[in-house]
Amino acid sequence: MESREHLIAWLNDAYAMEQALEETLERHAKDAEGDDPEVHDRITRHIEETRGQAQTVRGCIESLGGQVSGAKSSFANMFGAMQGMANKPLKDTMVKNALADYAAEHFEIASYRALIEGARHLGEDTVADQLTGILRQEEEMARFLEEKLPAAVRDSLAQG
Template identity: 40%
Template sequence: MTTPREHLIDWLRDAYAMEVQAEKMLSNTADRLEDYPALKARLQQHVVETRNQASQVEQCLHQLNADTSMLKTGVGAITGIAQAMSGIFASDEVVKGAVFGAAFEYFEIINYKALITTAQAAGEAGIAAVLERILEEELAMAEWMEDNLPAVLRQYLATGEKR
């Protein structure tokens, strides 16, 4: 039977790969958003947060005498790049990117809630506290996306600006 600690390690590896994926996706998308300065700035801010989150998750793994998974991390990086690049040819890239970005934030939120519960079950209160801080950043980003998506849509609809 798999223990909560073993699940925690496995799922922290998933979270690390998820953050690598998010960083690639966010940074590549932000680079192309010249006509949407508020969105670009918030994405760039979240890129910095995401890199820090990945580092924190990696430190949690080290506290458990574990390391990241090269396979999961590699797949996450490739997926993040592919997701960001998939919008290049869409005339409504900013809209699709913003909607997908908001959905991805909620995906991360649910994952961190599961990780917090697992860390608590494994008796890893310190790791749970780190994950709770990361969760707060993800919640703030999701809220920003939700609050600002209407303005991005109005700008796109008014101007038809791709980026």
């Protein structure tokens, strides 16, 4: 497999990852609806960002001459398994959701940093610039989750 094909395959993984995370975020937004309106609103906004990110990644794949794969990537399967642990209706649902989302955001950050490096290495600066925009959104969401995690833990413990 040549380098360009590797990058396209990795972008397909990122596309599948974004699609899998959209479903998870929708569940987490619903979980937060009555408990924390600020978290609900931010997750809802991130769902829209995630949809846009998927479309950006699709555009990057197509601009490189690739096609979007319909198959779920191993990343998407991993996220599905990770999210399954966090979706039990317990008093600590918000904490588990926050942990899963925080981990997912950092995985996305690492993935996009690698993709940006790959695109730059291949001279695909336009693709790298588009992915950098996604990276910034993921970093912003990770910071938000990091700020909200302590309160989620305290609230869960206060519920007994």
